[in-house]
Amino acid sequence: TSNWKIIESTLREGEQFANAFFDTETKMKIAQALSDFGVEYIELTSPAASEQSFDDCKRICNMGLKSKILTHIRCHMDDARKAVETGVDGVDIVIGTSSFLRKYSHGKDITYIIKSAVEVIEFVKSKGIEVRFSSEDSFRSDLVDLLSIYRAVDKVGVNRVGIADTVGCANPRQVYDLVRTLRGVVSCDIECHFHDDSGCAVANAYCALEAGATHIDTSVLGIGERNGITTLGGLIARMMVVDPVYTKGKYNLPMLREVENLVADAVQISVPFNNPITGFCAFTHKAGIHAKAILANPSTYEILKPEDFGMSRYIDIGSRLTGWNAVKSRVEQLELDMSDDQVKDVTAKIKELADVRTQSMDDVDTVLRVYHRGISSGKL
Numbered sequence: 001t002s003n004w005k006i007i008e009s010t011l012r013e014g015e016q017f018a019n020a021f022f023d024t025e026t027k028m029k030i031a032q033a034l035s036d037f038g039v040e041y042i043e044l045t046s047p048a049a050s051e052q053s054f055d056d057c058k059r060i061c062n063m064g065l066k067s068k069i070l071t072h073i074r075c076h077m078d079d080a081r082k083a084v085e086t087g088v089d090g091v092d093i094v095i096g097t098s099s100f101l102r103k104y105s106h107g108k109d110i111t112y113i114i115k116s117a118v119e120v121i122e123f124v125k126s127k128g129i130e131v132r133f134s135s136e137d138s139f140r141s142d143l144v145d146l147l148s149i150y151r152a153v154d155k156v157g158v159n160r161v162g163i164a165d166t167v168g169c170a171n172p173r174q175v176y177d178l179v180r181t182l183r184g185v186v187s188c189d190i191e192c193h194f195h196d197d198s199g200c201a202v203a204n205a206y207c208a209l210e211a212g213a214t215h216i217d218t219s220v221l222g223i224g225e226r227n228g229i230t231t232l233g234g235l236i237a238r239m240m241v242v243d244p245v246y247t248k249g250k251y252n253l254p255m256l257r258e259v260e261n262l263v264a265d266a267v268q269i270s271v272p273f274n275n276p277i278t279g280f281c282a283f284t285h286k287a288g289i290h291a292k293a294i295l296a297n298p299s300t301y302e303i304l305k306p307e308d309f310g311m312s313r314y315i316d317i318g319s320r321l322t323g324w325n326a327v328k329s330r331v332e333q334l335e336l337d338m339s340d341d342q343v344k345d346v347t348a349k350i351k352e353l354a355d356v357r358t359q360s361m362d363d364v365d366t367v368l369r370v371y372h373r374g375i376s377s378g379k380l
C-alpha cells in the first residue's frame with residue numbers, strides 16, 4: 001500500500017449530496033483548500049450538467065492549483081468534447097455495466113459499451129490528457145463482462161480503470177478479490193470508489209489498496225448520493241495507522257479540520273461526533289484506568305497522535321469513572337499543593353458529585369480549588 005493517491009470528489013460526488021449547492025466562490029474555496037491539503041486530484045461535476053458547471057470547471061482549471069483537475073462524464077462523445085474544452089488535466093468516464101443499469105438505465109449491451117468506451121478514450125487521449133474508464137455498479141456486474149471491458153480499454157491505453165461500488169453492497173473480502181483479479185488483467189492504474197450504505201467504505205478502500213489499487217475516491221465528510229462515500233478523514237486516519245511516514249509526508253494533516261469545517265458549513269451539516277480525528281471526542285479519555293495509562297504513555301490508548309493533526313488530547317475528569325491519577329495531573333497543572341492521600345480524598349468528592357450529575361472541567365476545578373483552600377487554611 002505505498003504510492004496511493006487520492007481522487008477527491010467533494011466537488012463531483014459531493015455535489016450529489018442532498019444538501020449540496022455550491023456556488024462558484026464556494027467551489028473555488030473548497031478546491032483551493034483541497035489542493036493546499038495536498039490531494040493529488042480534484043474531480044469536478046460534468047461540464048455537460050449545466051452551463052454554470054461548465055464555467056466553474058474552466059474557472060477552477062485556471063486557478064493554478066497543485067492538484068490535478070479532473071471532470072467526470074458519461075461515456076458520450078458530446079460530453080467528452082465539452083470536457084476537453086474546459087482545460088482539465090484528465091477526464092473520468094463512467095458507464096453502467098450491471099444488468100440493472102443495462103436494463104433500467106442506458107439499455108446497451110457489452111459490445112456497444114466497449115465500442116463507445118474505446119471511441120471516447122481515444123478522443124480524450126488524442127488531446128494529450130489523462131483518461132480513466134470506470135464501470136458503475138461493478139460489484140453487481142458479470143465478472144466476465146467486466147474483465148473483457150477492462151481488458152479492451154487497457155489495450156487502447158487508458159490511464160486508469162475504475163471500480164465503483166455504486167450501491168454500497170461490497171464487503172472488504174469481495175473488494176480484495178475483485179481488485180486482485182483485475183490487477184492480473186490490466187497493466188494500467190486502478191481506481192476505486194465506494195459508497196457507504198452498509199458502513200464499509202473506508203475498510204473497502206483500504207482492502208482495495210492492499211490488493212493493488214492505486215487511487216481512492218473520497219469526499220470531505222463522505223458527502224455524496226444517499227449517505228455518501230469513503231470519507232477523506234477516515235481514509236487518512238486508516239492510512240496513518242498503516243503508513244504514518246508516507247501519509248504525513250504527503251498531506252498537510254493539520255489542515256484537515258479546516259477543509260472539513262469549510263465543507264460542513266457549505267452544506268449546513270456539523271462534523272459528526274464520532275468522526276475520525278476531528279469528531280469532538282476523538283481524543284478524549286474518560287475512564288480512570290485509561291486516563292492513568294494515557295498520562296504515562298499516550299500510545300497505550302491512542303493509535304493516532306492528536307498532535308499530528310494539530311489537535312489536542314483531553315482527559316475528562318468530571319465523571320464518576322474518573323481516577324485519582326487523572327485528578328492528580330489536573331492538580332499539578334493548576335499548581336495546587338496536595339499529597340496523594342489528599343488527591344484521593346478530593347477524587348472521592350468529585351465522584352460523589354458526578355454520581356448526581358457529570359461535572360464540567362470548570363466544576364471540577366472549583367472543587368479542587370475549594371478543597372485546596374480548605375487544606376491550606378487548616379494548615380495555618
Ligand code: HCA
Nearest residue numbers: 094134136137162164166193
Ligand atoms: C453515480 C456514479 C458514481 C461513479 C463512480 C465512478 C458511482 O453517481 O452513480 O465514476 O467511479 O457511484 O457509480 O459515483
Ligand code: CU
Nearest residue numbers: 013166193224
Ligand atoms: Cu458514487
